[in-house]
Amino acid sequence: MKSILGSFKVVPDLDLLSTEDWEPGDNHLVDTSFVKSMLNVFDESALEMMLKLSDMGEGLGTSIKLNGVTIGNKICDNYLKTLYALGFDRADRIESDGDVLFEPGKTTAIMKDYIDRNEMPDLIIMGSKSADNASGCVPLFLAEELKIPCVTSVINMELLENDRIRVTNLYDGGTQIRDIQGAFIAVIGDVPGTYLRVPTLKDRMKRGKKEIVPVSITSEDRTGAHTLVNSYPVIEKREGIIVSKEDLYPFYLKERMMKL
């Protein structure tokens, strides 16, 4: 295991909105411009998990390069500096040329492009969804684009010898533990009580002063952006049969009721 890429999003702290603030404005959007930002909670867990894997790597004598990336505006720079202060090797902000909110396809394409321009990491860690968009699609789309497996609802990861990772995820009401080798995307689910560690002021002075030069990826650069092929709703009906009310009692209920 040589490198881990973690993508994260900076979102408005919606807990700071009062009941009246939730009234949408003329543009049908809730105005969150006045509230402080925060790391998206799932992404915060993801970034902390990256640091823990790196600590484990040190224990095993392996040095793991950590790379954090976000798509957003200047507000994100402080968070990127924090990652540098915490020992990340690289922390990039992709200046997006348009709003990627509610556009998981675009976000995926930008991320794919970013990865293509750099080297393919051994592991990609992403939060399961963002507080403001909540599509939950981006990691799955990206795995498809990169043609690598994707494990969802991950709650723990341990680095083992021989570059294997022991992944614990929630699955069908239980937990599943698997050892995985080879590149994959780990989608971090709900891991209550995980917070990103805090760098000291000395760490900030030493490592967190790097200037963040935004990476620019424009629409034209984007490869593999999803295009709309039709606008018909996908109908996912349950399998079953339609029973008329005349048939309901004699053919379906009567026998069952006799058994009661």
Next chain:
Amino acid sequence: MELQKERIVEELINILGSDRVITDETVLKESSLDRYRKFEQVHEIYTQPMPAAVVYVESTDEVKKVLMFANEHGVNVVPRTGQSAIEGGLETAKENSIVVDGSGMNKVLKIDKYNMQVTVQCGVPLQELDDMLREQGYTTGHSPQSKPLAQLGGLVATRSIGQFSTLYGGIEDMVVGLEAVFPNGEVCRVKNIPRRAAGPDIRHVVIGNEGALCYITEVTIKIFKYQPENNLFLGYTIDNMKNGFDALRAVMVEGFKPSIARLYDAADASLHFDWSGDKNVLIFMAEGPSGITNATAKGIDEIVKGFPGVDTVDSKIIEKWFAGLNWGPEEIAEEKLEILATNNIGITTEVSGCWDCIYEIYDNACKRIMEEVPDMTLMGGHSSHSYINGTNMYFVYYYNVVDCTPEEEINKYHNQINRIICEEVIKYGGSIVHHHGLGKARAHYVWEEYGSSFYILDTLKKAFDPNGIMNMGTLIPIKHNEKHPWEF
């Protein structure tokens, strides 16, 4: 001879009945400390002597009986109401103390709209009282950040101050009368009047006594008209912190009375705002009749813009930010999880000084702490209460607790930071406590804080509490390590 725990509990049950005398071990442990030992508290490590019982009193007469019993047998009493103390005021410094909880004394006794005052029992939660008054078009004007937690007894006992203090004053400006019970059972009522010159103002023996002289059972405070429709907010960034203090001073000296006048340094501002970057932030709010608020806002705006390096901030941002500033039980619970997960803890220490030294106090203390204390992750602060002759400084600091047990944390970090702050404040002639109370921690600096006037405090303690049963260790320490006063 000291009474055994069993005897104390037995007597308390005789006075109050068994359902109001709590001896459950978890309750006793949790009642042996407050947020001064936050790191121990979140780790559920209890290093202080265990109380014998927590008792819930419901009347002045019951308080009187409990205090008389304790006084007769030399049992330490720790009064409490909202339990939001942060300076060790609730620590049970002596084994087998009685924690006397007045939160059940929660009746609003009289809203006197003609004389603009409200009389309440000590356990009335401030949030409930103010919400109720606001519905009727009035307000207490008292709005500490702990409004959702604190109750009137504790608020008066600590000389608390609210976020609108520049207009309404601290609690000492609001209390017009009160009732208190002294250890010998004497119940004293100070009547409600606008002012008097009949000797010393004896309200001030009670206000700020921190439970070390008497038990406050009832208070009457002023009320004001509530006119939020006229509120105006102003916000600015300012390059230089010294200029920020000068701007605050100019606003006060020119005679303006905003309800909020705040100056955040860049570090502290970064906890609240995304837009402030490496700038300091000035915030004002004008409250009252519209003629006054408009004139206040206009006047302040002109003054502040006269300083170099000032940029205006959208007032809506300030208004919205301010609405979400208070702390309730949810924030406390969230904070606990965060501390446990990261070992990173945030603490505050508030001091005051005249205009000619407040910047030096702020600057020197910050520099020294960053140099002398390990593992600091944030060091900053704000001024939030200004006066004609000076202002307060509310130091805000965070650190990672590294390589030490929860028991060791207090001496390795918190006490060291407090020591540096107090040393700098004393050096410049400020006060080491602006509004949280001396509690038990900063009590170790009471001699430096009071100087020759310590005689008055000491005499008050000896006169009103001759048997030493009222919240011992608060205001004046029980044991004092001369060589290392900050190790306890």
